[in-house]
Amino acid sequence: MKYLVDVVTLEFFQEKCTGCGRCIEVCPHGVFLLRDKKAFVADRDRCMECGACANNCEFGAIKVNSGVGCAAAIINGMITGGPPSCDCGEQSGSDCCG
Amino acid sequence: MGIEKLSFLPRAVGVKKAAGQPAVSKVSSEWTWKxxxxxxxxxxxxxxxxxTVRPGLYAVGEPSVESDVFVTANYKLSFDILRRELKGLNVWIIVLDTKGINVWCAAGKGTFGTNELISRINETNLHNVVTHRRIIIPQLxxxxxNARIVQQRTGFRVYFGPVYAKDIPAYIRAGHVKTPEMRLARFNMLDRLVLTPMEINPAMKKFPLFALIALVLFGLQPSGILFKDAWEGGMPFLIFGLMAVFTGAFITPLLLPFIPFRSFAVKGWLTGMIAVFVLMKGIELWYYKSLLPLAAAYIFFPLASSYIALQFTGSTTFTSMxxxxxxxxIGVPVYLTATALSLLILIIYKLSQWRVI
Incomplete structure (x- = not known):
């Protein structure tokens, strides 16, 4: 299943890539593939901006503005003026995120 | 006031003595009816x-100093699914304190994170429990x-295991190697179906307020509220309201890939529109003796379904922020304008009934 076309903030700087394959190991949507000992973005629109790749790339070759793709969380953020937050439990006592 | 967390102790089936360490609870890989x-x-x-389960170290089977170490969240369902898939294996489990949230959501919040993992490795004395330096984290x-920081601070090399616990036995047999399929998060119809109750539930919590507004609006007379009018006029709207919850929180999630367009808002609007159209066949045009309430229904309910469907983005495995x-x-201004417009149409309808205009 694919979501909206051409919206994600994923950026890949191939010159910094060493071909270690960590991004391929952690991406749950097969966005990256390896070619000539370097990773490349094979299917950008499958990216869900979870941030696993950027978090684990030792060479700073990946940048993505990661966060939860959740309407309730983003509306929450709009209201409070903060970042999108699905603050479950604690104060709000909301039911999301089991 | 915070929610009190109940801590469920996994049913210990014995104790496991690990070197230099107090007894570790041994847990079964079987599920009880509870x-x-x-x-x-x-x-x-x-x-x-x-x-929730208590964070810390657990044993499955008869693990030794050579056995694999798996990490999970302290949401009991996450822990249960992991131990169920470890049947017949001898392994250690480290449960992180994720405040009762599952691995993926907790990782997004940072509670299933580098610092918690490092402190839990140290607290459980893992360096003495096992002689190897491998630790298997769920891929999500x-x-x-951050694998590099964990290795720098603890010496343990992080292996990101399969997305699904059911692939763990095959992953271990292959020598800690994932097939490409083991790396992918799926979202099949059954996955979506089990999520729908928790889409319907919050949507229905708002239903009483909507019902009250609809009934008052239809029942309102210059002389007060007429219950007969409230019921007769409001009932179709209550049915439309239930329908919007049904199409937005159940039909759209369930049939997600089969409904055209990628936008959840559009998908929800489409299913809502079809349902309003079908239900309208059941309402004779003379019911309201006016087209105005029907126009309001056509504007409001497909968009209500759209808004509810949009909430499902929080439960999917593939939507981006x-x-x-x-x-x-685009949606919020449309929702607000359309709600105001439908209210305005209903007010005009009421005023025309009262022969004010």
């Missing part, structure tokens, strides 16, 4: 917000866990 009941309650209610935990932001940027 575990099954727990899963059902998690799927349908906010019970899941307080379904990579959002919160940028995408949902884009939907909301």
């Amino acid at each position: 575990d099954r009941l727990g899963e059902i309650k998690c799927r349908i209610s906010s019970f899941r917000m307080r379904y 935990g990579a959002v919160g866990v 940028s995408g949902v932001k884009k939907e909301l940027k």
